Amino acid sequence: xxxxxxxxxxxxxxxxxxxxxxxxxxxxxxxxxxxxxxxxxxxxxxxxxxxxxxxxxxxxxxxxxxxxxxxxxxxxxxxxxxxxxxxxxxxxxxxxxxxxxxxxxxxxxxxxxxxxxxxxxxxxxxxxxxxxxxxxxxxxxxxxxxxxxxxxxxxxxxxxxxxxxxxxxxxxxxxxxxxxxxxxxxxxxxxxxxxxxxxxxxxxxxxxxxxxxxxxxxxxxxxxxxxxxxxxxxxxxxxxxxxxxxxxxxxxxxxxxxxxxxxxxxxxxxxxxxxxxxxxxxxxxxxxxxxxxxxxxxxxxxxxxxxxxxxxxxxxxxxxxxxxxxxxxxxxxxxxxxxxxxxxxxxxxxxxxxxxxxxxxxxxxxxxxxxxxxxxxxxxxxxxxxxxxxxxxxxxxxxxxxxxxxxxxxxxxxxxxxxxxxxxxxxxxxxxxxxxxxxxxxxxxxxxxxxxxxxxxxxxxxxxxxxxxxxxxxxxxxxxxxxxxxxxxxxxxxxxxxxxxxxxxxxxxxxxxxxxxxxxxxxxxxxxxxxxxxxxxxxxxxxxxxxxxxxxxxxxxxx
Numbered sequence: 001x002x003x004x005x006x007x008x009x010x011x012x013x014x015x016x017x018x019x020x021x022x023x024x025x026x027x028x029x030x031x032x033x034x035x036x037x038x039x040x041x042x043x044x045x046x047x048x049x050x051x052x053x054x055x056x057x058x059x060x061x062x063x064x065x066x067x068x069x070x071x072x073x074x075x076x077x078x079x080x081x082x083x084x085x086x087x088x089x090x091x092x093x094x095x096x097x098x099x100x101x102x103x104x105x106x107x108x109x110x111x112x113x114x115x116x117x118x119x120x121x122x123x124x125x126x127x128x129x130x131x132x133x134x135x136x137x138x139x140x141x142x143x144x145x146x147x148x149x150x151x152x153x154x155x156x157x158x159x160x161x162x163x164x165x166x167x168x169x170x171x172x173x174x175x176x177x178x179x180x181x182x183x184x185x186x187x188x189x190x191x192x193x194x195x196x197x198x199x200x201x202x203x204x205x206x207x208x209x210x211x212x213x214x215x216x217x218x219x220x221x222x223x224x225x226x227x228x229x230x231x232x233x234x235x236x237x238x239x240x241x242x243x244x245x246x247x248x249x250x251x252x253x254x255x256x257x258x259x260x261x262x263x264x265x266x267x268x269x270x271x272x273x274x275x276x277x278x279x280x281x282x283x284x285x286x287x288x289x290x291x292x293x294x295x296x297x298x299x300x301x302x303x304x305x306x307x308x309x310x311x312x313x314x315x316x317x318x319x320x321x322x323x324x325x326x327x328x329x330x331x332x333x334x335x336x337x338x339x340x341x342x343x344x345x346x347x348x349x350x351x352x353x354x355x356x357x358x359x360x361x362x363x364x365x366x367x368x369x370x371x372x373x374x375x376x377x378x379x380x381x382x383x384x385x386x387x388x389x390x391x392x393x394x395x396x397x398x399x400x401x402x403x404x405x406x407x408x409x410x411x412x413x414x415x416x417x418x419x420x421x422x423x424x425x426x427x428x429x430x431x432x433x434x435x436x437x438x439x440x441x442x443x444x445x446x447x448x449x450x451x452x453x454x455x456x457x458x459x460x461x462x463x464x465x466x467x468x469x470x471x472x473x474x475x476x477x478x479x480x481x482x483x484x485x486x487x488x489x490x491x492x493x494x495x496x497x498x499x500x501x502x503x504x505x506x507x508x509x510x511x512x513x514x515x516x517x518x519x520x521x522x523x524x525x526x527x528x529x530x531x532x533x534x535x536x537x538x539x540x541x542x543x544x545x546x547x548x549x550x551x552x553x554x555x556x557x558x559x
Contacts, residue, residue, distance in 0.1 A: 047074075047081060050408035050415055058086045061400045061419045065426070066263050067392040069097035069252055073284035074405055075291050075385045083284050089391070090253035090265060099285045100237055102251045103389040104269075106278040106367030108287075108376050111294075111321075112225055113206055113276040114156050114351030116213050118317035119228060125216040128153045128320070135212045140187035146195045155209040156350040157325040158201050163192035167204040168540035169466055171274045173370075173487040173509070179273045182207050188465035190545070199326045199348065203277040203540070210276035221275050232300055232312055233293050235286035240279050243270045251281070252391040254371015258507040260536060263392070266371030266508050278367060284387050287376065291385030294318070294363075294378055321350040322363055322380070328353075335428050337421040341403070358410035366395065368538070370508065375402050384409055396422035433536050440533070445496045451519060454478055457492075457500075461528050461548035469528075469548060480515070501533065510534070511541040525550055 047054065058070055069087040073080065085097030120126045132139050132150045141147045146161055154160060167189040169175075170182045177185070186204055193200060210221045217224050222240035230238050245251055245268070254266040271279050282290075293300060298313040324347035333339055343355035343362075352363050364377040374389045375398040386405045388398040400418040407416060450457070458473040468483040471492065480502050482488035490504040490512075498517040512533045520526040527550075530543035 048408045048412065050412055051082075051405065054082070054404070055084075055086065057404055057419070058401055061397045062087050064419050064423050065392070065394040065397040065400075066257070067390050067394055067397045068255055068263075069101070069391045070397065070401065071097050071099060071101055071103065071252075071284040071389045072401060072405075073099065073288040073291070073385075073387050075288050075295070075383075076409070077383045078292055078296065080288050083288050085284075089251070091255060091263060097252060097391075098250065100250050100283045101389075102237060102239070102245070102249065102281045102283050103374060103391065104242070104254070104278075104367070104369040104372045105280050105282050105287070105374050105376075105389065106369040106372070107203075108282075108365050108367040108374055109276065109278045109280040110156070110206060110351040111365055111376070112229055112280060112351075113209050113213070114321050115229060115313055115317075116221075116224060117152060117156070117209060118321060118350070119313050120213065120216055122314060122317060126152060126212065132208060132212065135215050136183075136208070139183065139208065141191065142187055142189060143191045143195070146191060149195070152209075152212060153325070153350065154196070155205045155212070158199055158205075158348050159196045159326040160200075160202065160205055161191040161193045161195045161198065162189060162200060162202045162204070163542075163545065164200045164202075165539040165542045166190075166192070166200075166202055166545055167465060168202075168542050169482070169485065169546075170204065171207070171271070172203075172540050173485050174269060174271060175273065175484040177273055177484055179207050179210055179275075182273055183211060185465050185467075196326075199328045201539075203274060206277035207274040210274065213276065222279070225280070229312065230286075232302075232310070233286075234289050234301065235282065238280060238282040238286045240275055240281075241270060241272055242268055242281055243272070245281070250283075252372065252389075254369065255392045256371050256508040256510070257393070258510075260510055260534075264508070269370050278369065282389075284389055287387045287389075288385075291376065291378060291387060295380060295383050295385055321352060322354065323349050324354050325349055335421075335425050337424060340416070357406060360410055366398070368393065368395075373398060375399065377402050377406065379406070379410070382409060396426050429536070433534055436535055437533075448496045450494050450500075451498050451523065452525070454494075457517060457525060459525070460551040462551045463546045463548050466546060468551070469546075502530070509541075511537045513541070513543050 062070055068091040069089055071085045073083040075081060083099040085099055085101055087097055089095045089097055089101060117126060121128050129151050132152060141150060167186060170177055170185055213224055214221055225240050255263055256266045258264050293312055297315040298311045298318050299309040300312050302310050304310050326348045328346045328348060330343060330346050333342060346355045352365055355362050360379050360381050362377060362379060367374045371393060372391050373393055373395055376387045378385045386402055388401045390397050400422045403418045407414065454476065455473040457478060458471045461469045470481045470483060472479050478492035480490055480492050487506045490502045492500040492502050492515060495501050500515045502513045502515050504511060513530045514533055516529050517525050518527045528548040530546055532541055532543060
């Protein structure tokens with residue numbers, strides 16, 4: 001998930017922001033991984049010398065980071081250099097990943113959303129600098145000025161003033177809210193920074209972009225992307241919503257390290273209430289076509305009646321998408337071996353990250369989904385593109401593979417073992433997380449007890465933007481449930497004083513939290529605050545943004 005610093009792990013529908021990615025990592029599981037299938041599925045031109053052992057290198061990355069399956073495509077000068085699968089669609093089953101295996105690409109969807117808006121702008125249906133309220137009159141942020149001046153382009157640039165991942169709990173893990181309800185609840189999500197003054201990655205404004213696309217086009221988001229992008233580009237295998245997946249299709253199963261340790265499959269997830277932020281499933285075969293269209297300035301492989309290339313979008317639109325709107329501070333790498341990846345510039349355009357490497361501009365994005373993470377990287381100056389799709393939550397794996405490919409074209413004199421470098425970074429981050437937990441334990445007053453009987457903490461608690469969270473006393477055990485999120489159900493255990501730990505039943509989430517109660521002068525619960533316990537937890541679990549207060553029994557039915 002994206003962090004202003006470096007990250008190795010991505011989940012949810014968020015992008016990994018780090019050029020080198022190393023502040024957040026998952027521990028390594030001991031689950032065995034099958035050997036890679038290294039037979040090439042398609043090679044348009046010869047691989048450069050540094051990639052002659054590429055199959056073995058990808059296999060090493062899979063084994064090191066416990067990734068059952070990886071798919072990679074490389075394009076250069078409009079041709080497919082490689083599109084290939086390695087390993088397994090699902091751990092313990094024989095089906096292999098190939099170039100046509102569908103993966104959830106999560107936040108790599110954002111570039112499609114940006115392209116859709118630019119295409120509609122070319123048709124005169126939307127003004128990228130027009131106010132969002134011109135298209136959605138009911139749209140409202142929690143600050144009147146931001147509401148009034150929010151432009152369509154702002155929706156794509158992570159500069160709204162929202163905090164990192166703000167509002168993500170409205171749709172992830174999957175909730176029962178509709179896209180419109182998600183956007184309507186945005187009016188209660190607090191603004192944390194100055195408008196257009198601060199970078200903070202968000203997903204919720206892409207839900208707003210989704211609704212703008214639907215309003216001005218008159219089509220469902222999924223239909224618009226399929227008919228106006230997938231079909232012209234030739235992306236015949238791609239889907240916007242996994243509910244279209246059928247048994248027997250060539251689809252990867254996601255995997256997570258349950259309890260940060262044990263590799264297991266993650267049940268497929270349908271994300272239908274914010275599709276513009278991360279709803280697409282695609283193969284590297286299809287994404288190779290997408291990268292070639294991007295690298296060709298929007299030109300499609302087909303021609304019109306006069307023989308001229310057809311355009312998906314214009315060069316001018318692409319220039320806008322690839323222009324930096326929001327600078328991102330460059331962070332110090334967590335380990336010295338990552339220093340070569342530190343960019344000279346770093347920022348965000350419209351649905352794309354922008355940075356540099358080895359003297360070349362990079363246009364890229366990452367995606368994180370429960371059990372799957374990915375990266376798409378373009379080098380416009382060399383007409384080079386590489387996409388890496390994986391079915392485990394290891395940003396280290398896709399970065400190690402991506403930078404081996406980039407080095408083969410940009411830095412052929414040096415053959416860095418990025419697998420070893422990222423492995424060291426993972427261990428470093430894991431060690432820091434362990435130290436953080438030891439500090440919690442050292443600070444704990446283990447002899448303390450809650451101020452009230454456990455049953456006194458039970459009740460309905462309401463947050464202005466999320467809604468209700470319900471705590472019940474079940475045979476002397478407190479159980480916490482997020483009313484709109486089926487997966488967020490867990491057991492509360494006293495930690496110290498009026499602070500409890502919340503251990504979720506779904507151990508794939510890796511998002512256990514502290515819940516801290518405040519009491520009033522009469523000894524009644526006044527409020528509850530939450531925060532993730534581990535720094536390795538995905539930022540989309542924005543528990544810290546909740547402002548929970550008790551609801552009277554006669555008011556609890558209204559949310």
